Amino acid sequence: MTSAIMKLEKIIQNSSNIVFFGGAGVSTESGIPDFRSAKGLYHEKYKYRPEMILSRTFFDNNTEEFYRFYREKMLYPNAKPNDAHIALAELEGQGKLKAIITQNVDGLHTLAGSKNVLELHGSALRNICLICEEQYTLDKILETEGIPHCMCGGIIKPDVVLYEEMLNASVTANAAKVIYDADVLIVGGTSLNVYPAAGLIEHYCGKALVMINKTKTSYDRNADLIIRDNIGETLRKAVENI
């Protein structure tokens, strides 16, 4: 075990009010590509840029093309929680971790057994009819082709926050509150460049800020501990003796 991981283990041992804030890097070890990284979706061949396809205007005006991209590039129904998701679920089960705030829409924290998961960008596991608001699971999307329709005839939209859409106000407020109340904040798999991540982190005023990310983040100067390594392995080793 490296000294950095030993430090993290000690920080976790001494706290019962940990909050985890995670981004795309948490899910890459489950085989879900990082949406914004150099090897991510932006460099794939598509007629439009992903940011454009994943906007509300595009969804409303080119729903079929949206779903073609969404089904091919955004859905990973066979992805399984990795060591990071599992370690965090264990810490919550032990009463040490109070909340997970995630920018990911893959639902893997919930699949790993975590209960208090604040999904800033929504979840691909939930889908809603735009007319009658009937809710559908991911299976409904997977078992249809083209544009999925509700029994009422309305178009079904994934419950994910698209570009141009507002974040859910209560999820965001709750995230700010748990960060403010946290004793330890572990930030992992995000460079904190995506709105509103950096702004939310500003609410933190606890004892130890831990950054686990392969590359530099805009918040490293504030960190008490920086670990540049795989998040799954790091968290697994840090919690295995707790």
Ligand code: ZN
């Ligand atoms: Zn409906």
